[in-house]
Amino acid sequence: MRAFLFLFCTMVFSLTPKNAFSQNVKINIVEDKVLTVDEVFDLIMRQTEYVFIYKAGMFKDFPRIKLESGTIRANKLLEKSLANNRLKITISNDNIVFIKEMPEKLQQKISGVVTDSDNLPLPGVTVLIEGTSRGTLTDFDGNYAILAREGETLIFTYVGQNTEKRIVGSNTVIHVKMTDDTEELEEVVLTGQGISKKQKAIGYAVTTVKSALIEDRTEGDLARVLSGKVAGLNVTNSTGFSGSGTNIVIRGLTSFTGSNQALFVVDGVPFRNDITQASGGFYNNNQSTNRAFDIDPNDIAEVQVLKGLAAATLYGAEGSNGVILITTKSGSGIPGATRSSVSVSQSTFINAIATKPDYQNKYGQGSDGKYANTLGSWGASYDKDGPLGWGVDPNIDENGNYPHPFSSSTDENVLNAFSNLQGARLKYQPQNSFDEFFKPGIVKSTSISANGNSADGSSSFSTSIGYLDDDSFIPGNSVKRTNISVGGRSKIADKLTVSASMRYSNTNLKTPRNAFDFDGGDDRGGIYPLVLIAPRSLDITNLPYKNPIDNSSVYYRTSNDFNNPKWLAENLKYNQITDRYFWTAELNYALNKKNKYKVENWARCLLYQ
Known part of the structure; x- marks a missing residue:
């Protein structure tokens, strides 16, 4: 009976967690802690005169609340503890807080039409209920229908339009008029022949x-x-x-x-x-x-x-x-800030070979475990002792030296040109010909550009000069390239714009022979494979490569049937010189904001030497 009289005589006010308490009510937190909702209520009751009444176990599935040491308003603490939950909070004039769960509102069918700024229907607009995965799309006529509860928020999104939000109330018909997103409309791509379209609108x-x-x-x-x-x-x-x-x-x-x-x-x-x-x-x-x-x-x-x-x-x-x-840059024709600028860029890089073979360092030039002036590396072992050691090879002396390749040549031109090497001997040991031959090169790139705009932004220009000097890690391989470009754009009338650009490039490529074949004559092998398959014990970088009498190639092979790769790099190079010219001119007339008429002319010229 007393409980009944108490409730009958008490004035009750319906509130939310955000305004349940006076703004002056604060809670002190001594140290960082993580509490349940029940423990938060106990904390508030210990430091205030408020009392909480609610159904036991109501908050057992609620997430714990992380609190940091310091002072927090009681309203803020209550809002943090009971956020995103459908609860009815009432408080009496005796500081008694009643909390009970609100019955879930029934879903109702919300429908309407989505149009653009010109009142045209928008098909394919995404309609999503905020905070959920429930959503739908508008049909071809812009119509949509979705089940939502009162108080929920509908979000409308579409490419090129600003996002719109509507809160569901008692009205079950919600029409939406979307507005253009000017920033997103500027994201266009050049699809061909100077035609620009929105990036997300092309197919x-x-x-x-x-x-x-x-x-x-x-x-x-x-x-x-x-x-x-x-x-x-x-x-x-x-x-x-x-x-x-x-x-x-x-x-x-x-x-x-x-x-x-x-x-x-x-x-x-x-x-x-x-x-x-x-x-x-x-x-x-x-x-x-x-x-x-x-x-x-x-x-x-x-x-x-x-x-x-x-x-x-x-x-x-x-x-x-x-x-x-x-x-x-010279052909973009895009006006910028009212200023002129000159920029200079200089870059220098190291150009080195990326990968190299994993060479063995156990056997030298020869075959069948014996030294011989052949192509392979299946000769004697670099170790003196053992059944395949160089110590038992009659072609290698007691000091570990083998005959110079030119002393066993069958080519009369080689014997006559290098008579001083007859009887000479070389150390039988692994060499590093690959790394010594393909040494890192230097790549230097220089670019000078200038651009500017008129005071009113109606005219702009851009010009640039570039020079590339690429000396490869491959001897005899280099590229020199010069680029010159100039362009401009000017609005000569209210709707008439003219633009033009000209570009010239000169490319000078030098490269030695790369492919390997056995055609004979000057086509005897390519530079890379010749180094790649050279005998492991042969130091090709310090071997004579040119006949001092007739400047022909000399190599280690007995018959001198392969070109020396150093001779190839110096004497047998392919040189391609290319001059390219091309220019464009464009006259653009804007009939209205959406339609433009354009006359374009371009030409190109390519010359080889």
Whole structure:
């Protein structure tokens, strides 16, 4: 009876955890601790006059609360303990806090139409209930329907539109008008022939690589710079030589007999990236550079890789393997801040061979456990003792020396030119010819650029000069490249804009023969395989390589039937000089905000020597 009278005479106020207590009520926490909800209530009751009444076990499944030492307002502590739960909190004028669970509200069907700023229906808008995984999409006419409870929040999201939120109330019909997201609308890609579209609105995959990932890299070849930066882009080097050709394949091979190379488009000018292949005995399997090498990576503003077959529609059969769109700094025509600037970039890198063979150091030149002036390394052991040791080899003297290769030559020209070496002997020991021959090279890249804009931003210009000096780790292999580019853009009338760019590159590639064959004459072997298979005990770097009488090649072989790799590097080199010119001019007239009319002209010229 007393409990009934107490409740009957008490005024009760409905509150939330955020405003249950007076703002002046504070709780002191002596040390960091983790408490249950029940323990939090005990803490509050010990330091205040408040009493909590609730059903036993109500909070057994609630998460523990982490508290830090210090002072916290009681309202804040209660809100932290009871957050994200449907509870009804009431407090009497006698500071008694009653807590009970609220019955869960029934879901109701919420429907409506989603439109854009022009009141056109938006299909495919995502409608999601905040804090849950429940959601739906609008249909072709922008209609949606979803089950939600009163008090829940609906989130509407769509590409190119600002996110909208609506709280569910008693009204079961909620129409939403979305507004354009101007920042996201600026994210466009150049799909071909200068046509720009929103990146998420096109029907094929596009990957964009910004200039920060391209500039000042160790590689002077743009194709190799892109390696590993674009999913599905496979870049394969024909050789490890500086300036050697690279194959660029997007999403695998499409032809077993034809070209699989992607089409390059630079500032709207398309050109093929096929490797220039010469013919003849000297050139067999010696691929030269490809034309993407003519592009200076330091002059690139952006690269976009179009991977879908539909992306190549504007370029016909040439673009069937995918398209790599390159916008240069001089051809971008994008106005910036009202200022002029000049930048100078100088980079120096070490160019070293990546991998080398794992050579054995047990047996030297010869065969069948005996020294012989042959190609293999199956001769006597480098150890003196033992059944295969050099101590029992009659061709090696007691000091561990073997006959100089030229003293056993059957070539009269070699015997006559090196009569002083007849009877000479060399130390029978493992040599390091591979490392001594392929010493690290130096790559130096210099870039000077200038750009500026008019005071009103209606005109802009950009120009750059680049120079690449790549001395390879392979003797006789080098690349010198000069790039000059200039471009500008000007708004000559309210809706009329003119832009133009010109680009010139000169590439001078020198490379010794790389392939190996047995054609005879001057085609006797390539530089890399000759070093690779040289006998382990032969020091080819200190061996004479040139006949002092006629300047012909001399090598260790008895018949002198292979070229000396040092002689190859000095005398038998392929030299390719390429001059490339191309320029563009564009007249752009804006009919209105959404439609533009453009007249474009471009030309290209490629000269070989």
